[in-house]
Amino acid sequence: MPVLEGKELRIVGFLCNWCSYGGADTAGVGRFTQPTDLRIVRVPCSGRIDPMFIVKALLNGADGVLVSGCHPRDCHYAEGNFYARRRLEVLKRFLPFIGIEPGRFEYTWVSASEGQRWQQVVTGFTEQIHKLGPAPKIEGADAEATLKLLEAAL
Amino acid sequence: MKNLEELKSAIKKALPDLDLVMGWTDSYDPLHATPHFMRSDEDIDKLRVDALSVNNLATYLPSLKGKKVGIIVKGCDSRSVVELLQENLINRDEVKIFGFGCEGVVDQTKIRRAAGDVRNVESCEISGSEVTLKTGGSEHKLALKDVLADKCLTCRYPNAVLSDEFIGPELEAKAEFSEGYTDIEEFEKLSTNEKFTFWLGEMDRCIRCYACRNACPMCVCRDHCVAQSREPHWLTQEDHVREKLMFQIVHAYHLAGRCTECGECQRACPVDIPILMLKKKLNKEIKAVFDYEAGVDSEATPPLLTFKGEEQKIKEKDW
Ligand code: SF4
Ligand code: SF4
Ligand code: SF4
Numbered sequence: 001m002p003v004l005e006g007k008e009l010r011i012v013g014f015l016c017n018w019c020s021y022g023g024a025d026t027a028g029v030g031r032f033t034q035p036t037d038l039r040i041v042r043v044p045c046s047g048r049i050d051p052m053f054i055v056k057a058l059l060n061g062a063d064g065v066l067v068s069g070c071h072p073r074d075c076h077y078a079e080g081n082f083y084a085r086r087r088l089e090v091l092k093r094f095l096p097f098i099g100i101e102p103g104r105f106e107y108t109w110v111s112a113s114e115g116q117r118w119q120q121v122v123t124g125f126t127e128q129i130h131k132l133g134p135a136p137k138i139e140g141a142d143a144e145a146t147l148k149l150l151e152a153a154l
Numbered sequence: 155m156k157n158l159e160e161l162k163s164a165i166k167k168a169l170p171d172l173d174l175v176m177g178w179t180d181s182y183d184p185l186h187a188t189p190h191f192m193r194s195d196e197d198i199d200k201l202r203v204d205a206l207s208v209n210n211l212a213t214y215l216p217s218l219k220g221k222k223v224g225i226i227v228k229g230c231d232s233r234s235v236v237e238l239l240q241e242n243l244i245n246r247d248e249v250k251i252f253g254f255g256c257e258g259v260v261d262q263t264k265i266r267r268a269a270g271d272v273r274n275v276e277s278c279e280i281s282g283s284e285v286t287l288k289t290g291g292s293e294h295k296l297a298l299k300d301v302l303a304d305k306c307l308t309c310r311y312p313n314a315v316l317s318d319e320f321i322g323p324e325l326e327a328k329a330e331f332s333e334g335y336t337d338i339e340e341f342e343k344l345s346t347n348e349k350f351t352f353w354l355g356e357m358d359r360c361i362r363c364y365a366c367r368n369a370c371p372m373c374v375c376r377d378h379c380v381a382q383s384r385e386p387h388w389l390t391q392e393d394h395v396r397e398k399l400m401f402q403i404v405h406a407y408h409l410a411g412r413c414t415e416c417g418e419c420q421r422a423c424p425v426d427i428p429i430l431m432l433k434k435k436l437n438k439e440i441k442a443v444f445d446y447e448a449g450v451d452s453e454a455t456p457p458l459l460t461f462k463g464e465e466q467k468i469k470e471k472d473w
Binding site: 051052055056059060072073079082083085086087089090091093094096097098099100101102106107108109121124125136138 | 342346351352396411436439442461462463465470472
């Protein structure tokens with residue numbers, strides 16, 4: 001691990017069980033090389049992805065978030081990704097307003113057979129995040145100042 | 155309101171078939187009106203409707219489900235009622251709506267900034283174009299347009315969009331959709347970093363009182379709000395700007411495609427955080443992608459509660 005220290009960024013991927021997770025698996029079985037920054041969270045359906053998962057990840061230290069589901073009209077549950085598409089599109093337009101760079105979040109569709117496409121997506125997204133660099137962190141309260149206050153009060 | 159007597163007699167006529175009618179009345183000082191629950195003719199005599207009648211009474215409707223309730227609505231309030239109907243949070247046959255053409259309400263923050271100390275207001279007169287305050291021995295004359303709520307300056311729906319009884323003349327809308335969003339466009343011009351810094355600074359001041367949530371007519375989860383639930387545990391009780399920003403984004407996002415921009419959230423905020431901006435941004439995008447405005451058509455389905463196989467304005471496979 002120390003070899004990669006400082007080189008990897010923290011990228012969270014929410015992948016649906018039926019297509020994109022399968023696609024990532026296909027890429028693995030096919031031994032396509034991929035960057036290793038992405039940490040995958042497997043969800044039953046892209047429709048299960050609450051936009052707040054993405055916000056929470058971004059506010060809590062992720063440098064990028066990638067969502068990938070089945071192509072529209074290919075959803076295992078028939079319509080989950082149709083709802084997801086609306087929610088994710090609105091979120092994508094909203095995030096820059098609170099000061100999160102537009103490129104830190106992308107959503108896409110990859111099917112289980114598209115190992116090659118998965119490789120492109122994950123490589124492209126990782127490159128994009130590396131270009132942006134680490135996300136600005138939200139600092140907590142100044143610990144020293146708090147201690148001083150406490151001392152003064154006690 | 156010019157047709158107040160007409161409104162009062164309409165309510166008196168309707169009251170026997172209703173459990174109560176909601177309006178506004180005098181409050182603890184001459185600068186405020188307060189929500190008023192009318193159950194008798196004497197109550198109705200105390201009704202006041204003017205630029206101080208700011209509360210959006212639609213907020214109380216979901217909790218009164220099952221009762222027969224009358225409600226007086228301004229244009230913006232009426233949109234909240236419509237949105238509640240759209241989402242089946244209230245029943246149409248249990249609500250009797252008294253609408254009118256609204257000329258605007260004041261923003262107490264603007265008054266406070268203009269007049270300074272308003273803790274002991276002795277009197278407050280509102281004429282067509284002027285607010286006259288007597289406080290601490292001195293008199294302030296403020297132009298009404300300078301102290302109107304921002305939402306009123308670009309009001310698109312001054313008349314109740316849905317009502318059983320409409321009292322008085324209809325008014326003309328003051329603006330088009332786009333004119334209501336110039337503040338949002340200005341803010342968008344800032345750099346990403348500036349925006350981030352701005353929100354962190356604002357959120358740092360938040361005291362997590364949840365007044366913004368409780369004032370919102372569309373925030374109906376209330377006692378099982380994700381902000382306080384332990385399962386799932388979305389937010390800790392930590393007094394950290396991250397948690398506060400997260401809460402405000404939850405609030406805004408749960409209102410996406412539903413917020414009617416009544417402004418109650420921001421008005422209720424004791425520390426004047428401009429949280430309405432977050433909701434307006436979402437509304438602007440909802441309009442751009444789905445050509446949709448909340449609370450206008452009681453038969454419509456909010457855009458995030460439905461979908462289309464082919465979305466006209468969403469580019470597929472961008473990534
Ligand atoms: S936004 Fe329009 S309807 Fe609402 S209070 Fe202002 S003027 Fe009245
Ligand atoms: S979010 Fe604010 S402006 Fe929107 S409906 Fe709720 S209280 Fe009104
Ligand atoms: S009303 Fe203001 S201070 Fe209270 S929780 Fe909402 S934003 Fe924070």
